[in-house]
Amino acid sequence: MSGGKAQLAGTARLFGTDGVRGLAGGDVLTAELAFRLSAAAALELLGEELSRGGHPLVVIGRDTRPSGPMLEAAAFAGFASVGCDVARLGVVPTPAVAYEVQRRAALGLVISASHNPAPDNGLKLFAAGGSKLTDAQEDAIEARLGQPPAQAGDRPGEDRTEGAPGDGPTYAEHLLATVGSLAGLTVVVDGAQGAASALAPEVYRAAGAQVHAIHCDGDGWRINAGSGATHPESLAAAVVERGADIGIAHDGDADRCIVVDARGRVVNGDQVLGLLALARKDAGLPGSDVLVATVMSNLGLHLAMRDAEIEVVTTAVGDRYVLEAMLAGDHRLGGEQSGHVVMRDFATTGDGLLTALQVMDRMARTGRPLAELADVVTLLPQVLVNVRAARTRAQDVDVLEAVACESALLGQDGRVLLRPSGTEELVRVMVEAETAEQAQAVADRLAAVVAS
Secondary structure, eight states: OTTOOOOOTTTSOSOBTTBEEEETTSSSSOHHHHHHHHHHHHHHHHHHHHHTTOOOEEEEEEOSOTTHHHHHHHHHHHHHHTTOEEEEEEEOOHHHHHHHHHHHOSEEEEEOOTTSOTTEEEEEEEETTTEEOOHHHHHHHHHHTTSOOOOOSSSOOOBOTTSOOOSSOOHHHHHHTTSOOOTTOEEEEEOTTSTTTTHHHHHHHHTTOEEEEESOSOOGGGTTTTOSTTOTHHHHHHHHHHTOSEEEEEOTTOSOEEEEETTSOEEOHHHHHHHHHHHHHHHTOTTTTEEEEETTSOHHHHHHHHHTTOEEEEEOSSHHHHHHHHHHHTOOEEEOTTSOEEETTTOSSOOHHHHHHHHHHHHHHHTOOHHHHHTTSOOOOEEEEEEESOGGGGGSHHHHHHHHHHHHHHGGGOEEEEEEOSSSSEEEEEEEOSSHHHHHHHHHHHHHHHHO
16 A cells, blocks of 8 residues: 555554555544544644634545545544534545645545555545645644544534535636647546546546546446556557547546557656656746656656756655655656656646646647657666565665666666665665666666675
């Protein structure tokens, strides 16, 4: 699970890389935790307003998992118990919650385990302005879980689900305002039976595209099962069968997407970043000379951006770290190989629907097929080997010497990266080279050194 295995406070950090995830109803991710965590988050992040007798608005969204309504009810009760008013958004993509926080709320909660299977679920918070929490904020919330529960002052919070939605465009209207007409494009969309199952086809049709939808029944029991961003095989087949121009696969909470070209070829997330970066550069947009990516981004992306005179700023793996770097440097575009793309001109977090719309907009404006646009980034063969060893082994002198030697042999046509696992006694050896055989040989030699 990409969010890390949830543990009780006191034994390990509760929050993983993207909120709290685990088996819904298991030892950790229970209705009680949803209640306590919601109350603690409200007190930690909104305590000043609550102490003055205010009733800040919190929004809750979820994906289609069967455990979602249970956790939603518990979270609602937790927020209301300390005085927050609460609006339940129902089944919506994660970026829709971030958007609603930015637009009208003080805090947001997403109930989703993203690309994980149906039995899992998760809790992810967005602070004021629609930003993900910092490590310090998460630690402070976790520390409050061991304290006695607080009660609301003069009255508990109210249910604002049917109340005024606030000023400004809805999330769908906001998305549509970012692109021109997509008339003439045919798209197959795979909703992964998740949060975007209904909304994504609706938005793409409203933008003018002809849409064929698969895995969009919203059946939470089958969320991500053989479908979506982690299983694009059926999407690729459907694109070829229907003669579509592009395929779009979302994950369970639709904060990312994987795209497929007309030949059924999956377009790597680094290629999507490259074509979007060039689109911004061609449009002469402010900040179009910088792209933020993680250390795992393919060297081919770096070479393509160098040729386009676009600087690549690298971060640790994780879209939250991409966003932190973007905010620190006031950069506008960043993302990961996995399909998480952050476009700060329009959003505060990764947004799969927004990404898909921007890719299709580039196709419509240039009249060029996706394959041609994506090929601006020539991906180098990449090999990843996991070595069972102490995580500190990556910094031992003999290992560093071996890395330096292999890097020198590869020169500018290859790259070596050693990355200790964040959760296991593993060292990940990643090598890129001109050929897959060369990359594998270098990775094997380095893995032997690390394991020795």
